[in-house]
Amino acid sequence: MAAAFVIALGYGLVAPVLPAFARSFDVSITAATMVVSAFALMRLVFAPATAPLLRSLGEQPVYLAGLLIVAMSTLACAFAQGYWQLLVLRAVGGIGSVMFTVSAMSLLIRISPPAIRGRVSGVYSSSFVLGNIVGPLIGSGLAGLGLRTPFVVYAVALVVATVVVWAALRGSPLADPDATTGNGPGLRAALPVGAYRAVLVTAVVFGWVFAMRVSLLPLYFTDVLHQSTSMAGLALAAYALGDVLVMIPAGRASDRFGRRPFLIGGMAILAVATAALTLTDSTPVALAVTAVAGVGTGLVAPVLQATVADVLYGGRGGTALSTYQMSQDCGVIAGPVIAGAVADRFGFGPAFILTAVLAAIIAAVWVGTAETRGSRGLVADG
Missing domain, CATH: 1.20.1250.20 (MFS general substrate transporter like domains)
Known part of the structure; x- marks a missing residue:
């Protein structure tokens, strides 16, 4: 839940400045919106690969790897020297995004007691929404320090989220891949x-x-x-x-x-x-x-x-x-x-x-x- 809040907060940091950052490379509005679409498109393209990753590695390693991929790609975006660099780096972030999204959902499905699934989902969803509310407020203030600054802060936030997930699930019998008797349905x-x-x-x-x-x-x-x-x-x-x-x-x-x-x-x-x-x-x-x-x-x-x-x-x-x-x-x-x-x-x-x-x-x-x-x-x- 804490990691969900940090992830959403970080996303909210860059969302207000991403189109303007793309436009700073003297490209059209359509090209600027493509930077946003590339992230979602890569999530869609890479989603089928998450199932075999989860089957072979379990949720926790895939979740942590996904967070670190987004962190590294976001940090690299802060130092992009051209539009195409920004586009490619943001698209790579979409791969990590779908990795931690699907692995988090898989873990919640597997460990949430059936009697309180709705309650767990409510708290989890609220964590994202609260992060999305707070993030743009902080991001708008950081924009005054330059369009690149929110990307650095977002990358740091994702590293924090990675540490939170690693520490919370380390040694947990519920998060152990062997805790389930089989793989999810096809x-x-x-x-x-x-x-x-x-x-x-x-x-x-x-x-x-x-x-x-x-x-x-x-x-x-x-x-x-x-x-x-x-x-x-x-x-x-x-x-x-x-x-x-x-x-x-x-x-x-x-x-x-x-x-x-x-x-x-x-x-x-x-x-x-x-x-x-x-x-x-x-x-x-x-x-x-x-x-x-x-x-x-x-x-x-x-x-x-x-x-x-x-x-x-x-x-x-x-x-x-x-x-x-x-x-x-x-x-x-x-x-x-x-x-x-x-x-x-x-x-x-x-x-x-x-x-x-x-x-x-x-x-x-x-x-x-x-x-x-x-x-x-x-x-x-x-």
Whole structure:
């Protein structure tokens, strides 16, 4: 949990300055955004390789190696002398990112007691959100020391996270690769399970929503509502506030009442709030609606992770888990591209409506999907 906070905080340090740093090499806006996309694309490409790594080495070594790869690539970015160096180094960081993301999820699935999966997922998700809130605040201040400084600080933060994970899991019988009797399920075994298929499509849309939040939402406040970039940042903070307020209670409650009510309700709230953005030109109302949308995602995020654990519990890694991560990355990559094209051609309203429709579809998917709470691995159970 501590490492998740440090990782997210460090990511938040570089996120505000990365496009500007790329632009400092006298490249186009499109080229600058490619630096961001390259990180996500490399995560997607390398995700299938994480399953055999986890099977052969276990979660802890893969997690530590992933953190150190991102740390080294980020430190190298601080000393990049040209655009192409920055692009390649940032892409290499994506390899390490997917290594520690999938290994952390695999470890949580394997060691979280089934009775408190939702609670564990709620705390874990909240750690990331809190880091994402604090990181940009610190990063904005560090930017005054130069565009390269946040990369150095992020690299140091990742080394700290590496030490935290190594110290916390050193000698732990739960983290021992031999503590499990087998490997996690493969994609062929998982696909026949309806809940797993629902998890995959939810991951795609949830990745889309995340990308929309950090790409189109700030532009909506600046271009449509004619507000400052500071107000756009406040909108992101309002979204994150709604997110983090409900994550831990939702995860805890899902252990008692089941996963489906929160997945259905959260996606429905997200759909309504996203569509409502198109109906107002009032900035205070738009901020309030944005916070409500954050509540929707806050209900879904920890419960979705708990559902993944319900379905895939019983082994280490596996292609079913890496495919789940790939699905979310696909949404992160496709969301800004497709929704951005819709916004360019038809306006922000249709782009938000499209996102709302996708969220509503996911809510309907879970209406017709069986409850997973209490399972010790639906895939393993057949």
